[in-house]
């Protein structure tokens with residue numbers, strides 16, 4: 705049975721337990737970082753941070769400031785655009801049993817810009833030393849051993865959930881109905897397309913520019929291969945500042 709995550713951002717306190725748990729389980733090294741005016745650290749996903757809690761501040765018309773938290777990671781798309789854009793046999797796998805999209809060492813033979821450009825969620829990163837493209841692998845080793853992904857295991861607030869897709873969809877729908885009573889704009893992010901389903905209480909773009917898929921996912925494979933998705937992402941980055 706395919707698996708799924710349900711990430712309830714309304715329960716997230718930005719403790720970064722998931723971010724640290726991921727880094728520890730994957731035995732990823734420390735990297736130089738810098739502050740950018742928020743508590744988001746490091747500033748972005750990188751080859752050694754496959755999970756990142758994104759922070760953003762918003763002020764309403766009454767001057768009340770809210771903090772939005774978004775524990776970002778690969779969405780394990782059901783029809784993964786990155787896999788569709790792959791030109792190297794065996795470099796990007798879709799595990800049928802779990803639904804995990806897995807990058808292998810053969811990604812070193814891929815054109816990073818093509819794979820990165822195909823992802824509507826701005827996820828893949830290039831390891832400069834190995835030339836491999838990397839991202840979250842759903843903790844496939846743990847899941848195959850009937851253990852929770854480490855980011856889920858590390859979350860004490862119940863924001864990170866993992867299980868059978870049908871169960872996660874039911875949990876997400878029930879929680880959405882409850883949250884909407886207080887936050888009418890609450891929604892699920894691309895629940896029909898991904899295995900990592902986020903619940904946000906406000907417009908997704910206020911959490912993260914790539915919280916929901918737009919543009920590149922609508923392009924044909926031929927256009928993706930032509931690299932048209934990258935300029936779209938760059939334009940969005942420019943708008944994001």
Ligand code: SF4
Pocket residue numbers: 777778779780781784785786787805822823824825826827828839
């Ligand atoms: Fe691939 Fe991006 Fe989807 Fe992850 S989120 S499976 S990297 S297209």
Ligand code: SF4
Pocket residue numbers: 725726727729730754755777839840841842843853854855856
């Ligand atoms: Fe990291 Fe594993 Fe969570 Fe993916 S599933 S973000 S690899 S801890």
Ligand code: SF4
Pocket residue numbers: 715716717718719720721722723757775858859860861862863864
């Ligand atoms: Fe949020 Fe849970 Fe991650 Fe803490 S561990 S940052 S509460 S999702």
